[in-house]
Amino acid sequence: MAGAVTVLLLTVVVRLPWVGDLGIHAATIERLRHDPLHPGDPLVDADVPSPYYSPWTVLLGCVAKATGVGAFGVLRVAAVAGLVLLLSGVWHFVRALTARRAAVPLAVLCVLFLWGPSVFEWSGFLGLNSLALTVSYPSTFALGLSFHLWAWLRKALRAGSGWPVFLGLGVLWAAVLLTHQFTGVVGSLGAAAMLLGARPWPSRAVLLPLGAGLALGLAVLAAWPYYPFFDLFGAGGDLEQIHRGLYRNLPGRFGLALVGVAALALRFRRDRRDPLVLFFALGVLVFVLGGVSGHYSWGRALPAALLPAQVAAAVKAAGVVRADRVRQVFAGVLAAALAVGAWTQAGTLGYVLPSGALPSAATEKYRPPWPGYRWITPWVRYGDVVLAKTFPARQIPAYGAYTVAPGYPDFFLPDEVARADAVRRYFAPRTPRAERVEVLRRYRVRWVVAYPGDGGLRADDPALRKVGTGPRGQGLYQVLG
Structure with a gap:
């Protein structure tokens, strides 16, 4: 099943359906193709910096300039790279948590289908339909990097790694934040959870290089030449209103993830400092604070609560044995939730199949992409x-x-x-x-x-x-x- 979904997503890359922010990412590549050093604003004729000029988009712009491939062709390359990085990141992270081989394909299915009975599309949110529309976005690339960051950090803390490893992790953390700032928040919360949940607690010999890696990451953020990263902390206004919708219809959009919350509860009973539980708690905390304070853009941290719940569900179900009735019941509930999630997002097939080839019920779920200009x-x-x-x-x-x-x-x-x-x-x-x-x-x-x-x-x-x-x-x- 996970393999079939991967093939579907690769087929979507060929079509590159357009809804949402594809235009600004194509525009960013166009500006970098014409002037890699001083591209100016990607949308209007003004010589100002832009947070869209990240390490990833700068690389893509250089590829476009060197090869002559158009912006949409380069975005297809970005989509394939982002998808490979994301799937390998899920594999890497899950394997850092458990040796159960079945957990990896289950985790792929959970992060794609364990959302809610209503279709929800937003960059940085990995529901199948959402990912089909955002697979070429920097957010997908940044989330793939984040999965690898969490896995490497967990392994480094466990192994007591030295300076080179933690310095490299600091640079990787900065790259995630520069590539997509909202995903960078999710990545940072996950990294904090890996640290707070480390067993044994890191010694001073580990904390020193860890602190140096953090300092190096901050230095990279400060030195990035395309936009002043730390000035983004003053952003607000229109961003808050745009993100207010993240706080609506929570059960319809994310209700199926409660299966994963149940798995987290079982992990919490076993270990009060379980890293997935801490990750979930940090994500919920930021999301709730955003809603209470009116900083609705903080709602973009919600994947920090959803992803650990989805991964926890996969790990729990992967350990089913015949003698364990509780695990069997859990696996059955998860299978039913995944079936509901898959049916909810069946309209994604419309991005690769003619509408006449879809069942009528799936056709009703399909929304055609924008025609473009x-x-x-x-x-x-x-x-x-x-x-x-x-x-x-x-x-x-x-x-x-x-x-x-x-x-x-x-x-x-x-x-x-x-x-x-x-x-x-x-x-x-x-x-x-x-x-x-x-x-x-x-x-x-x-x-x-x-x-x-x-x-x-x-x-x-x-x-x-x-x-x-x-x-x-x-x-x-x-x-x-």
Whole structure:
């Protein structure tokens, strides 16, 4: 079963279905391809840093520049690398916890299907449908690194390793944080749990190189040239509202993971400092604090609670023997939960099979990916500025163009609010024509993308010329003069 799911995900890579943040990751590669040292903002024409320029995306940008492969081709390479790293990381981590061979394939199934009876998609969350859409994202790569980090740290603490090992782990920890900051929080919580749950407790001879590794990791974070990492602690505002949805419908999205919580409870009875239990507790703590304080972006730490529960369920079920009635009952409950999770995410098959080949019930679960904006590329060139509303602005930069306002919160962009206000005023129904034209001139707009009912300048305005039509009547207008 785990092998069949892996084949499915590899087939998804060929299709690379587009929903969510694929546009900004493609745009990031495009900027790095054209200028690896000073790429500027990935979404708008501004010379500012961006947290999207991580060690992983910089490497991908260099691959794109060296090979001439397009951004989406490079993202397919990233997807394969991320998937291999993730699956090998699960294997490495589970093997660091137990010698039971059946635990590894079970763990793969649990992290993909032990979520909830409602489909949930978000980067850094490994449900099958979510992973199919985010497998090429830096979050998947960072989570794969995190699994390896936890396994190596657990082994190093157990073996009493020396300076080179812990210094290397410090660099690896920094790489996770730089690659995807939210996953970096999950990775850090897991690393803390491995340390707090180490038996025997590390001696001073181990703690010294461990502290040096931590210091080296902090130094790497401070020295990263593409963006000031520690300035991100001041981010907030729009990020909190975007993540508020993480606190809704928790039973529907994550209820099946309670099977894993039961496995954690059994581990806790046996060992009060079990690393998976501590990992879960830290994840729950951060998630709850985020909800109570209104820092909803802290909800991105929820995988720190879900992943240890899922792994614990796999380890528990892998030890089933005929004489152990409790384990047998647990394995049966887990099998039923996995079946529900698999059926919930059956729509993922629609990314690799024609809709006519799917059972009608699975077809109802399938949601088609976004069509993208490749249709504008015969006219729009790299570096052109396009004025569009938020949803198109999340996709258009993938093809090399800039937008007036970023489609996502942009912490390092000083005029983000002014740009968003300019787009709003351009499309507002009562904005005078002169003010709309002034917006086009101020931001050196060469193209406007709009649906017929979006507003803005009339299609027959002398400042515009319609050159193309996209899905659902969306128009591409060239700005004249």
